[in-house]
Amino acid sequence: MxxxxxxxxxxxxxxxxxxxxxxxxxxxxxxxxxxxxxxxxxxxxxxxxxxxxxxxxxxxxxxxxxxxxxxxxxxxxWNTEPHNHLKCKNCGDLIDIVLKDKSIHPKIKKDFKFNVDKVEMFIIGTCKKHAKQT
Amino acid sequence: MxxxxxxxxxxxxxxxxxxxxxxxxxxxxxxxxxxxxxxxxxxxxxxxxxxxxxxxxxxxxxxxxxxxxxxxxxxxxWNTEPHNHLKCKNCGDLIDIVLKDKSIHPKIKKDFKFNVDKVEMFIIGTCKKHAKQT
DNA sequence: AAATAAATAATAATCATTCCTATTATTATT
DNA sequence: AATAATAATAGGAATGATTATTATTTATTT
CATH class of the missing domain: 1.10.10.10 (Winged helix-like DNA-binding domain superfamily/Winged helix DNA-binding domain)
Incomplete structure (x- = not known):
């Protein structure tokens, strides 16, 4: 049917x-x-x-x-293209970045038998406005 | 003072x-x-x-x-060591993984003047229990 | 054992989000 | 342009996760 x-x-x-x-x-x-x-x-x-x-x-x-x-x-x-975010722990701002490295996909598929659809990444740290000089 | x-x-x-x-x-x-x-x-x-x-x-x-x-x-x-998670969109399970690649830290520091503390990564896809065979 | 103050149970409050419903607005049809 | 059909709305109630409040209990110090 x-x-x-x-x-x-x-x-x-x-x-x-x-x-x-x-x-x-x-x-x-x-x-x-x-x-x-x-x-x-x-x-x-x-x-x-x-x-x-x-x-x-x-x-x-x-x-x-x-x-x-x-x-x-x-x-x-508004940005629907694959991209990731930097989050400043001081100001809370989210900054868009594009990491074009797709090398983890096959690696994860191989190691964990896991099919990757997307990678959501929050990179936490301090942005240039709030970084102490190093 | x-x-x-x-x-x-x-x-x-x-x-x-x-x-x-x-x-x-x-x-x-x-x-x-x-x-x-x-x-x-x-x-x-x-x-x-x-x-x-x-x-x-x-x-x-x-x-x-x-x-x-x-x-x-x-x-x-309970796992307080740096690690990331695979999330299966079918069963919702979270699987711990350790990606030891730290190469993005200096790259992000250089490109965005952003000091990276930690990277929170959710890798979304289908786990081996739910994957269709490819 | 008595004094102290941290931790608790119970419950109210909050915050983000979703649901409900009578009314309004858009679109297709006359 | 008026009518009919129904998607979308405003307003508010309901939900679900989390936090705050407070009188009481309990672990520790004296």
């Missing part, structure tokens, strides 16, 4: 979603849902936090943004 | 803390606070979740255990 599901999912235009997308795409600091909410409020005063979360999830599903977890809170990133 | 602070912090014995330490040290699955709480309850029925969290934090501060964040919940690890 063959069962075919058609999931018809009509995504309609919404001003709120446009604004949320615009905010994420214009922010480099990996904002939290709350930051996005406060920013969106400036132009859409009645917007609700639930709307922000719902649309962020939808934008993530459609591949337009990426969610990253910093300790236990979600942050949102 | 020289100011010297003596922070006298008398840590007293407690059965609850001993049990919590014992549970973490005998569990390889990176248990959550709740799991530890349920396990501790078996021998200390009146233990409270607050006690579990308070002691886990204290054990973390004293360097006896390590906290890792898996998406948005905290897990606890």
């Amino acid at each position: 063959i069962i075919i599901y058609f999931l018809i999912f009509a995504v309609r235009f919404s001003h709120q979603r446009e604004k949320i997308r615009e905010i994420v795409y214009n922010t480099n600091s990996h904002p939290t849902a709350d930051k996005i909410f406060l920013e969106a409020k400036k132009s859409i005063p009645k917007i609700s936090l639930g709307t922000v979360y719902r649309n962020l999830k939808q934008l993530e599903i459609s591949g337009e943004i990426k969610t990253i977890y910093d300790d236990n809170i979600a942050r949102y990133d | 020289i100011i010297i602070y003596f922070l006298i912090f008398a840590v007293r014995f407690s059965h609850q803390r001993e049990k919590i330490r014992e549970i973490v040290y005998n569990t390889n699955s990176h248990p959550t606070a709740d799991k530890i709480f349920l396990e501790a309850k078996k021998s200390i029925p009146k233990i409270s979740l607050g006690t579990v969290y308070r002691n886990l934090k204290q054990l973390e501060i004293s360097g006896e255990i390590k906290t890792i964040y898996d998406d948005n919940i905290a897990r606890y690890d």
Whole structure:
């Protein structure tokens, strides 16, 4: 027996979603849902936090943004290309970096029989603004 | 002027803390606070979740255990040596691995003027139990 | 054994996030 | 342009993880 599901999912235009997308795409600091909410409020005063979360999830599903977890809170990133983050323990800033080294993938596959999809890396330390001179 | 602070912090014995330490040290699955709480309850029925969290934090501060964040919940690890985790997206299991390659430290220091303390890496994919054959 | 102060149990509070529902807004159809 | 269908919203309640509060208990010192 063959069962075919058609999931018809009509995504309609919404001003709120446009604004949320615009905010994420214009922010480099990996904002939290709350930051996005406060920013969106400036132009859409009645917007609700639930709307922000719902649309962020939808934008993530459609591949337009990426969610990253910093300790236990979600942050949102316009950069959907594979990349990693430096986190300064002094200022909390997240800095995007691209490490193009893919050599660990085959190594992990060989050593642990584990198929790697993606590597989420948080490199913790002190950024140049806060480093003591060495 | 020289100011010297003596922070006298008398840590007293407690059965609850001993049990919590014992549970973490005998569990390889990176248990959550709740799991530890349920396990501790078996021998200390009146233990409270607050006690579990308070002691886990204290054990973390004293360097006896390590906290890792898996998406948005905290897990606890007896392994305080630098290591990383493979996370299977099917079963959610976390597998400890040690990647001894420290070559990214000087590279990041050079390229980004960023002093690396530690690298937290979550390698997401499918473990051997759940991998399709390739 | 009495005095002390750290640790606890129980519970309230908080914070991020998700869920619920009556209402509103977008889009397709007449 | 009006109508119908239904996706999206605002507002608020609910949830789940974690932290804070406080009266009581317990380990240690005197």
